[in-house]
Amino acid sequence: MAAGSSLLRIGVVGYGHLGQYLVERILKDGAALGLTLAFVWNRNPTKLTGLLPDELILSELSRFADRSCDVIVEVCHPQIVKEFGQHFLSQSHFMVGSPSALSDPDLNMRLRQAAQQYGRTLYVPTGALWGGQDIQRLNDSGALKALFIRMSKHPSCFRLTGDVLSGWTEGEGRRVLFRGSVAELCPLAPNNVNTMAAAAVAAGTLGFTGVQGEIVSDTALSDFHVVEVEVTGPDGFTVHTVRRNPARLGAVTGNATYNSFWNSLLTCKGHGGRVYLC
Structure with missing residues (x-):
């Protein structure tokens, strides 16, 4: 202080x-x-x-x-x-x-x-990110085997560095923009995938290259951002969470964030x- x-x-x-x-x-x-x-x-x-x-x-x-x-x-x-x-x-x-x-x-x-x-x-x-401390505890115990995060938003809410979202139209529905490591996703959508980056920090043994992510454009999501997290541990242990975060059209950050x-x-x-x- x-x-x-x-x-x-x-x-x-x-x-x-x-x-x-x-x-x-x-x-x-x-x-x-x-x-x-x-x-x-x-x-x-x-x-x-x-x-x-x-x-x-x-x-x-x-x-x-x-x-x-x-x-x-x-x-x-x-x-x-x-x-x-x-x-x-x-x-x-x-x-x-x-x-x-x-x-x-x-x-x-x-x-x-x-x-x-x-x-x-x-x-x-x-x-x-929902359950970040739980992911971190599983990681620190050596039991975290895999982590996958999917972020789905209205196309107006994405700020991408490439042209993967060019030409979208209202009513087109769901389009997977990218799936791969969070290390690859961060430069593509630096303002949109901070939730994934926080997860990669929590999952330190997997890191940015080991944590997998997917971003999805969905014109049906006019009022929400959706974040899905799938955690895999030992002996068939899994956790799947779905977080619906109210958000305005065009907003990068959901209200609850x-x-x-x-x-x-x-x-x-x-x-x-x-x-x-x-």
């Missing part, structure tokens, strides 16, 4: 829908829960003008250390994790809202090393120099 303060100082990197939600919750409820807002940064700083007090706006992310944060929360893009993740960990705990960035094995290793070196925690929020991120943030009070699923 920052010197001279009884409140955890939180820096929020990104002011999209999720960033706005977290900022509003910190300003409204933070003091009662031991949190205070240290700064907000957005790629387009004019978006913040008039919405937040000037003293809370950080115009240059490279100056983040001037704000003496206890926790920095990234909720914008994996590129920020790549560029600033190690620097964040040198000064504070770091909650990575774009864990798809960790599919890069070199970056994953460097962030883990930085957490250990500086005694900071790299927090990975579970987001829309906002509160999940908030609850994750409330746990970020330091868990040593390691990766922690929250």
